[in-house]
Amino acid sequence: MLRIKPDQKQRVTLTVNGKLVSGYAQPRLLLTDFLRHEMGMYGTHVGCEHGVCGACTIIIDDVATRSCLRYAVQCDGLELRTVEGLAEPDGKLNTLQKAFNENGALQCGFCTAGILMSATKFLQDNPKPDRDEIKEMLSGHICRCTGYEQIVRAIFQASGQ
Amino acid sequence: MKPVAFEYCRPDTLEEVMELLTEFGGDASIISGGVSLGAMLNMRLVRPKALIDINHVLELGNVEFDDATAITGALVRQAAAQKMTSLMSGVPLLAMSLPWVGHYQTKSRGTLGGSVAHADPSAEIPLTLVTLGGSVTLRSPSGVREVAARDFFHGLLTTDRRPDELITALNWPLRRASTAYAFEEIAQRHGDFAITAVAAEATVAIDGTLANVSFGLGGVEDHPIVADTAEFIGRPATRDTAKEIAEVVADIVDPMVDLQANADYRRQLVRVLGSRVLSSAFNEASAVREAA
Incomplete structure (x- = not known):
């Protein structure tokens, strides 16, 4: 069983758009905030922050879902796809x-x-x-x-x- | 908004969940899909000391069948349930109500058990379970109990679950002979919570009269209810009877009032949608009876 204290910072490693990245998160850190503030990936937007508006939708382990309703610590080891991964490597739109x-x-x-x-x-x-x-x-x-x-x-x- | 600081606990087995419930009891929130709880946490409507994430307790993701019941583990996702043909053909009312639940992006994560635990008065999954006369299996460190869905929902976001209990499964009665089902609702936007949702189960006897009727209402009172239709058993399974039931029930219910609708509007929805689902279930059940 994994237990993380409220003020403890846990190392979270995940694959974002094919690249292995890692950072630290307290349990209450939303996945959206982890991506934006810890990873500096501002492509994923935060609208209502309660699952209604859809702005934060990303693909987690091949499922399109709200990233504001997930905590970063829940996503250790998972594979994410965000809007930054859509364009071709040379920057051309897909x-x-x-x-x-x-x-x-x-x-x-x-x-x-x-x-x-x-x-x-x-x-x-x-x-x-x-x-x-x-x-x-x-x-x-x-x-x-x-x-x-x-x-x-x-x-x-x-x-x- | 952001949630309060909490301890994150991710058990791998039911026993570990029980240990955590002994330790934290009502100070913990149990999270599965997080589609409802996540919003409540972010808005700080709930402020738990600990979050128990049951997504790694794999045994909660099973679906099993016995002679009369489909048993869905608490972790079965709504989108996955909808793709499971054995479950959808075994429990037709669930197949009819799931398309009304949430959106593509929330159903992928939201669970059947989570919706029942959350107990929104207008949620479709609780209404379906109540209409069918299903039940909820709960487990606490002191044992397992099964509660009839009709006794489980007490009011707005309030259920019979005790703070040290985990919903482990939902028990859905399988399709019965000469029986048909119907479901409808009105919401502001497809996939949103219903202003009013109605569900019907009807069994027709050989002589074309009603052998059994279950008429469920969601979003009307503060929890899903089944109307008392005893006086209509033995009446012809016709459109007129359907209309009469809906009208009688609309006059007895005590509808909620909120920003979306007043009591009169909800009563009117019970009349119109109710008569529609009952009539559809009666027709279908009569057709099934004749074909048998």
Whole structure:
């Protein structure tokens, strides 16, 4: 059994976008804050911090999920994918990101990192979704700029349909 | 917001969970998916001394069947349950209610047991368990007990679970002969908690009358309830009977009032959605009966 005292800093090592990284976390440190403040990876955004808005969604061990509802100490040894890992190594946007760009699927961009990660995993599970399936997946995100239509179009385009 | 400082405990076995519950009792919160508890922690609505993370207690992730029951371990995730065809065909009402639960990104982590432990009055999983007459298995350092779901939910976020108990499993009655099910709800946004959710189970006798009816209501009172429909047993399984039941029940319930809806609106939802699910279950059950 693992036990970590409230003020104890535990070493947490995890794989983020294929790279092994490590840092220290007290039990109450949210995974979002670990990524942003300990790892300096600001791609993952924090919106509501109670699992409703979807901005912090990342892929943990191949599951798209809220990173504000996880503690860093729970994730020792796990494999994470965040928005920083989407672009090609030379910095070129990947298919999904390009589709967002071409369809005007973002304006302020605050919700975008989370939506890109949800959509990445969603398209992996369901490579040829219909528009209703995309909308249902998107119901787990809040976007205050686009009205969602452009996002639906972008994900549909990225699926090659 | 950020949670208060707590000790993090990650047991690997049920015995270790029991040790921790003996040590901390009500000062600990048990976390599985964390979809509801995580939010409560971040908002400091709960301030535990210790967080007991049961995600490594693998035996809590099993699904088993006996002759009349599907037994789902506390850690079975909502998305995984939905993909399990034996469970979905064995417990059709759960297959009907799960699509209304949460979102793609929360169901991947949220568990069946966690939703029951959290006891939101409008949550679909507790309502389904109550409507079917299922039960909850609890384990404490002093032993194991099983509580009928209808006695388990006491009120808003309040259950029969004692501070030193862990929910280990949920027991779902399997589909019965000549029986059909229906589920519906109204929420502000698909996947959000329901303003009102209704569930129905109906069994039709050879002569086309009702042999059994269970009419469950979520989001109406402060915990999921099953309406008293005893006076309707033996009545024809028709649309008129469905409408009458929904109207009678809508007049007796004592609905909650919140920012989303007043009592009259919730009563009206019980009438409209109730008559719809009952009528659908009656029709379907009659069809199953005729085919048999």
